[in-house]
Structure formats: structure tokens, C-alpha cells
Amino acid sequence: MFGLVGAPQLAFCWINDLRRFVLIALPYFWLLALFLVPFVIVFKIALSDAALAIPPYMPTMKDGLSAMFLQLDFENFVFLTEDDLYWKAYLSSLRVAFISTVLTLLFGYPIAYAMARAPHEWRATLMMLIILPFWTSFLIRVYAWIGILSTEGLLNRFLFWIGAISEPLTILNTSTAVYIGIVYTYIPFMILPIYAALERLDASLIEAAEDLGCSRMKAFWLITIPLSKGGIVAGCFLVFIPALGEFVIPSLLGGSGTLMIGKVLFEEFFSNRDWPVASAVAVILLLILIVPIILFQRNEQRQQDAEG
């Protein structure tokens, strides 16, 4: 009797356990196989010799695990420090990412501010207009600037026509073009978190400050800026982190004049076919990125705590 009632119930539990297991295991193993394992391979190849690492590089595994570890060395990393191309590329990536982040903030903040001040019924439309470019191809948005910035481009023609210049300016293939490209493609990432912070801001605080004798400007510096700090910090990281490893923008707009690490990695891999060096470049880029990523997550956490 007992067994008759118990058996189907047991089977029911067992099926539920199986479902739960599959639910967790499927995405888990997918990410393990296609995200974590590839990283381990990158680390391993970064520590291999070129001769072993050019395909097929796996034979090093055949001699057993201990042999594989014995063969590891830091030659590729030493190589990176000896050739100043890499130093320059890392430093110039950091500089380009930093300057473009500051520029994006300077242009993005007034837009976010104006959006937060706009009448309620406009806001949804304004938001949609900011997000819309996200859905358009990144490559096409960068490409659009080539025709504008080139020597015979529209910007030069326009400036010539209004008489601002007599000689065409060289903008394409300089770092200025890269800054313009990064500001253009990443400005929505800056506007959205700042707008979110400013929209929550209680307008009566500013009124109170003005009633108490603050000038408009002073109220802005003392109240609006500090209260939107969370949004500013989030926006800056959202621009800085992807800009650091950017490949498409420096390749299309920066020409040979700008050195950025994403471009170096791509060329090291596809043109020079030096996989160990490309992997070592990737490992160092990752190490550089860990700091801003951790800072970003802390900022997010702090904001969540403040809300909750």
C-alpha cells in the first residue's frame, strides 16, 4: 500500500530534481565550455613558445600535464616589455579612452540635464531618440563619419564655404577623428545613467537652495552635481571600459596615426600570425581592465544599497 502511493511521488520528485539540474546545468556548462575554457587556453598560449603555439599547439598537452606546465614561460611577456610598440599602444589606448570619456561627459551631461528638465510628455520620446542609434549598426555609424571628416569631406566643404578656413583640415586618420567617433557612438551610454540620476532628483532641493540665497550656478554645483554623481561615475565607466579595447573606430577613423591595443591585437593575430604574442597582449589588456570593472561594480552596488 505504502509503496503504491510512494512510487509515483518519488518519481515526481525525481523528475523535478532532474528538471532543476538541467535548468542550471545547461547554461552553466555552455558558459564553462565557451567562455571559461577559451580563457584558460589564452593564458596557456600566452605562456607558450611560438613554435609550439602555432597550430597545432595542442601537442604540448600530449606529454602530460606536468610537462605542459614545465614548458610554460614568460618569454612573450618579456617580449612585450622589450618592444616599445606595445607600451606605446597600451599608454595611447589609456589616453584615448580617458580623453574621450571626459569629452563624452562634457557633451553628454547637458543633454541628459535638458532631458530631465523637459516636459513629462516629451521624455519617453526623447529617451527613444537616444536609444534608437543603439539598434543601428555600429559599423555604419562609424562609417558615416568617414565621408564627413575626410579632406574633401562635408565638414571641410562647409567650413570652406562659410569662410572659416582656407586650407582643408586634416581630421580623418588623426586621434581627433577617433575622439569624435568614440563620443558619437558611446554618448548614449553616458546620457542614460546621468538622466536616470537627474530624473530622480527632487526639484524642491534646488528651490530650497535658491530660497536660501544660492545663485543658480552655485545650486547646480552644490546640489545637482553631487546628487547625480552615481550616474556620472556609471556613465564614465560604461564609456571608458569598452573604449579601451576598441578596434573598429581606431581602424576606420584613426588610420595608421593612432595606436590602440585592440588594433595591435587584431593585427598581431591576423597579419603577423603571432598567436602567443597576441594572447599575451590580450592577457595584459584584461589585467588593465580588471581595475575599472571592479570599481564600476562597487559603484553599482553602492547605488543599489543607497536605494534599498
Place this chain on the structure above:
Amino acid sequence: MNRLSPFNVVSLTFGFAFLYLPMLILVIYSFNKSKLVTVWAGFSTKWYGELLSNEAFLDAAWVTLKVAVISSSIATVLGTMAAYTLVRGGRFFGRTLFSGMIYAPLVMPEVITGLSLLLLFIGVGMDRGVMTIVLAHTTFSMCFVSVVVSSRLATFDRALEEAALDLGASPFEAFRLITLPIIAPAVVSGWLLAFTLSLDDLVIASFATGPSATTLPMKIWSSVRLGVSPEINALSSILIGLVASGVIIASLVSKRHSVRVQQEERAAERFEND
């Protein structure tokens, strides 16, 4: 308060001009007769004609569409499962690692993701082509889907699920009948996000593919590197047009939906009051 100061009007005008003028110029010059993209020589649609007879572009467009549909559909299933696990799954072995692996690809530079996947595909001796691009795209877009879906899961009332369980539904039935309909809008926008990410991707696809498959962004990339061409302008205009009409239709549909919900709520209130 609701009146914009001149400064705000100026920053909005310049901001949106900056965002939209380059794309507008791109579209205008796709109708240019001249081969030179910066000199206007009269209206013409010949570049669209040439584009539609260019088989290499059409093939690449077909490959891209195939990859985007398959990868975004798998990514939506896996990403929803991952979101459900993270928000509702409770504790299990390696949960921290799991959530780390969900968030890390969001901030990972594309060159690194692409490089590491290529090394994996070569390591296991996989033939590179459509299949490997699908695997690569599914991996990074499932993380985006999971973030979108888990933010919806985190905000909805858990009591609804518990009520279903109390009334005798199995966890699977509760998910299918209660949870899924409620998170459906987030699942759909997750799919759309995954779809556009896949359509747009150049760097990861370049690493993951082999000689047998070329996607549209890769094709655009190789011709753009040679300089500006009116054919690419025409192609870009078509893509911009598709996206714009898609977004407008989606927003109209969601607006009609929210109006209907409001009407129903009002009707329900009236019913209660009577």
C-alpha cells in the same frame, strides 16, 4: 520647471543634431548620381540597383540573417534559464562562478572574446563557418538576455508563483502558466537585443569564422577599408530604414497595448465600484 531654458533647448538641439545628422547625410548621399560620395551630382537610385544585383552582398546578408535568427533563439532559451536560475534558483554549487560568467562577457572587449573562442575552435579541431559563428554569438548574447530577463524576474510579485504552487501546480507548470506570461515582454526584448547584437557584430564573427562563411558586417568592413562607396551608403540606408520602421512599429504596438491595459483596468474599477 517644465519650461526649458534657452541653454537646455540649445543642448537638446545640438545633441540630437550630432546624433542624427551623420546618418541623415549617409542616407541622402546614397541617392547621389556621382561615384564620389562627397560631391552631389543629382538624384539617382542606381546604387540600390547595383546593390541588389551584387551576389556577394546578398549571400552575406543571408548568412547574417541565418546566424542572427538561430543564435538569438538559442540565446533567449539559455539566457532565460540562466536568469531564472540566478533569481529563483537558490543556492547551488558554483553559483558565484556562474553569475560571474554571466556578467563578464558584457564588459569583455570583443577582441579578447573573439581571440579566445577562435583558439578554442582550433584547439578542438572544429571546422569554422556558420556553426562556429552561431556558437560565438549565442555565448555573448545569452548574457545580455539573462540580464534583461533577470531584472524583470526580480521585480515581479513572487506570491503569484507561490499561489500556483499551493494550488497544486508543479514548479514547471507554475513557470509555464504564471512566470512565463509575466516575463514574456522581457524575453521578447531579450531576443530582439540578441538579434541586433548578432546582426551588428564584426569583431567576434571575424575571429570565429572560416573561409566558408562571410557575414554582412565583414563584407561591409572589407569594402569600407578601401574607402567610401555609394553602394555601402545604399546598404546602410536600407539597414537604417529597417531598424527605424521596426522600432516605430514596436513602439506603436506597445503603446496600443498599454492603452488597452489601461482601459481594461478602468473598466474593472468601474465594475468594482458598481
